[in-house]
Amino acid sequence: MLTEEERIKIEAEIRENEQKPAASVGVLKIIQDHRGWVSDESIKDIAQLLEMTPDELDAIATFYSLIFRRKVGRHVILICDSVSCWIMGYEKILDRLKYILDIELGETTPDGRFTLLPVACIGVCDHAPAMIVDKDIHRDLDEESIDDILSKYE
Ligand code: FES
Numbered sequence: 239m240l241t242e243e244e245r246i247k248i249e250a251e252i253r254e255n256e257q258k259p260a261a262s263v264g265v266l267k268i269i270q271d272h273r274g275w276v277s278d279e280s281i282k283d284i285a286q287l288l289e290m291t292p293d294e295l296d297a298i299a300t301f302y303s304l305i306f307r308r309k310v311g312r313h314v315i316l317i318c319d320s321v322s323c324w325i326m327g328y329e330k331i332l333d334r335l336k337y338i339l340d341i342e343l344g345e346t347t348p349d350g351r352f353t354l355l356p357v358a359c360i361g362v363c364d365h366a367p368a369m370i371v372d373k374d375i376h377r378d379l380d381e382e383s384i385d386d387i388l389s390k391y392e
């Protein structure tokens with residue numbers, strides 16, 4: 239069930255679009271900002287407001303890798319696995335993250351602190367390897383910088 243605050247924001251987002259389904263991504267982001275992820279129940283609730291079927295909305299939600307359809311940790315690490323980052327040491331950074339967090343890609347730490355996910359190029363190829371934690375972009379990563387970066391996210 240949507241909260242009053244979510245409903246107000248969603249209705250405002252819908253009003254900004256000529257066709258209700260065009261507001262889909264914006265509406266999904268509103269839910270994610272409030273709840274951290276988008277559950278099946280949320281998909282049903284907002285599909286109704288967008289005059290779409292839950293399946294149609296789910297197809298859009300699952301197309302965008304930054305819309306989380308599964309529960310995630312308090313902080314989401316998106317490590318870029320595209321070509322520049324790959325060449326510049328993606329594997330070492332990933333190994334370090336997996337070692338520190340003791341999880342694999344796609345998993346969440348048992349304490350719910352971090353989820354580790356891959357992402358395609360985030361547009362800072364000249365500062366590869368790079369990753370995003372929540373909304374922060376971290377550039378020019380090396381194995382030593384990872385511990386410091388993670389310590390900033392409780
Ligand atoms: S390839 Fe990683 S930021 Fe572009």
